Amino acid sequence: MDDIHIRRSFALPPQRLAWRLARGALGGLLAVLGVALILAAAAVVCAAAAWNEIGRGEPLHTVGWVSAMLACLGAALAVVVTLLNLAPQPWGMCVPRRAVPTFYALLDDLSGKAGVGRVRHVFISEEMNASVVQRPFLLARGLLGTELLIGLPLAHSVSPAQLAAVVAHEIGHVVVRQRVMGGWGAFLQAWWMRTINALSAALPPCLPWVERHGNRLCDAMLTLARQEELAADEVAVRLVGSELLGEALVEVCCKAHFLAVDYLPMVHSRARLDRDSRMRPFRDMGHGLAAGFARSGAASDPERLVRSDGGDPFHPPLRLRLQALGVPVQRLAQAPVTAAEHFFGCLLPVLAWTFDRMWWEQLRERCYPMVTAEDLQADLRAA
Numbered sequence: 001m002d003d004i005h006i007r008r009s010f011a012l013p014p015q016r017l018a019w020r021l022a023r024g025a026l027g028g029l030l031a032v033l034g035v036a037l038i039l040a041a042a043a044v045v046c047a048a049a050a051w052n053e054i055g056r057g058e059p060l061h062t063v064g065w066v067s068a069m070l071a072c073l074g075a076a077l078a079v080v081v082t083l084l085n086l087a088p089q090p091w092g093m094c095v096p097r098r099a100v101p102t103f104y105a106l107l108d109d110l111s112g113k114a115g116v117g118r119v120r121h122v123f124i125s126e127e128m129n130a131s132v133v134q135r136p137f138l139l140a141r142g143l144l145g146t147e148l149l150i151g152l153p154l155a156h157s158v159s160p161a162q163l164a165a166v167v168a169h170e171i172g173h174v175v176v177r178q179r180v181m182g183g184w185g186a187f188l189q190a191w192w193m194r195t196i197n198a199l200s201a202a203l204p205p206c207l208p209w210v211e212r213h214g215n216r217l218c219d220a221m222l223t224l225a226r227q228e229e230l231a232a233d234e235v236a237v238r239l240v241g242s243e244l245l246g247e248a249l250v251e252v253c254c255k256a257h258f259l260a261v262d263y264l265p266m267v268h269s270r271a272r273l274d275r276d277s278r279m280r281p282f283r284d285m286g287h288g289l290a291a292g293f294a295r296s297g298a299a300s301d302p303e304r305l306v307r308s309d310g311g312d313p314f315h316p317p318l319r320l321r322l323q324a325l326g327v328p329v330q331r332l333a334q335a336p337v338t339a340a341e342h343f344f345g346c347l348l349p350v351l352a353w354t355f356d357r358m359w360w361e362q363l364r365e366r367c368y369p370m371v372t373a374e375d376l377q378a379d380l381r382a383a
Contacts, residue, residue: 014227015179021220022185025192032083032195039076043069078202085194087187090133090147092123093354095347103343106164107148107171113239116174117141119148124344126282126355127151128256132170134183144183146174152340152351156286157255159335160342162248165240172235176228189221225314230324237325246327250306253318254298254332255289257305262296263288271363281359283352286338294334303329 046069053061097104100122107119117140119132129151137145148170155163177186196214203210236245267281281288293299306329311317322329340348 014176014224014231017220017224017227018180018185018189021189021217021224022180024217025185025188028192029083029188029195032079032199036076036079036083039072039079043072043076046072082195082198082202085191085198087133087135087190090121090123090149092125092149093351095122095124095344099347100343106343107167110164110168110171110239111146111174114168114171114175114235116171116178117144117146120145121147123147123149124155124347124351125149125151126153126358128153128157128252128259130154130166130170132173134174134177134187136187142178142182142184144187152282152344152355153255153259153285154252155340155344156289156338157259158248158251158339160337160339161240161244162251162335163339163343165236165245165248166252168236168239169232169245171239172232173228175235176231193217193221222313226311226316229315230321233321233325242325242327246322246325247330249318249321250302250329251332253309254302254305255293257298258289258293258296259285261298262292268363280352280356282355283349285352286340286348289338290334299332302332 046065050062050065050069053065095103103122104119107122111118120137120140129149131149133147133149134144135147136143140146148167150163150167154166158166174183177183180186181188193214196210196217200211200214233245263285264281267279271279298305306318306322309318311320315321344351
């Protein structure tokens, strides 16, 4: 019966599924808070009973009531701790508005056209990804502030217009989320998911229903995430057009493949062969893409990559997104100026130095004490 109920709930339209999950999350959070309050009230009752037993001169009864009070108080605190799993802070280098006014002007323009509040902060990360996060802010519109995360490899991979399409898609997520409780629905869903994970880790194995509920909730949220990707694409189409968005999606897919299969393996191989090397992958990433991508398999046959892309738990396959947009897979052309150069040119040395330093530190932690002859031969064969 549970499986049938789950499949029926997954078949709901995205907005109805989002409302159902938001109401369930709110009810679950209130229920957990109610349990904490009941346990706290029970601790107060036990404390009063212990005080009464002290007055009656009953030490054994007093010890029992004190033990019960401590048990209730500890359980109440444990339940409260599970509710304190708030949203994690966005990771990356926060770029102030005065440092990249052109990029913030683009964000303000797209946000205004979409009818949502402007982006408060922009974070640059080392990932080949872009995402949007909404967290409570006292002076924000609807008390939810929007923060944008842009990966430096992504900015090196696309043109300024294509990055605008990527940003339009992320703003589309904000538009879609605000259709349910003004954006608080998605916040409550994520909060409830973190609470369920904390409860399943804290409760004994004899109560498996929490873990089962968490698995069902996770499946439903992943289904909603894939549906919202298509809805965010629809919003982006209204902002920048379907052709530009489809072009950006293909460009990101092909450049991500090149970085993962060609560029970064060669950088790692070079660093392993020469421990004194001064390879700096993020500093040289723009030149590496400009020089090597045009000769890669991803550039010569983008349709093959699109066909082989199976999506991930959060994103539907790329071919389905392009079909929904009604655009074909187009041949890729190298942009004369990348989005990284156009929007973040003055900050590129600082950003590259920061991420290169992190990369070297992680590489040293993973490396073996010395390179053996077998390692050298394997690297030469791979090259």
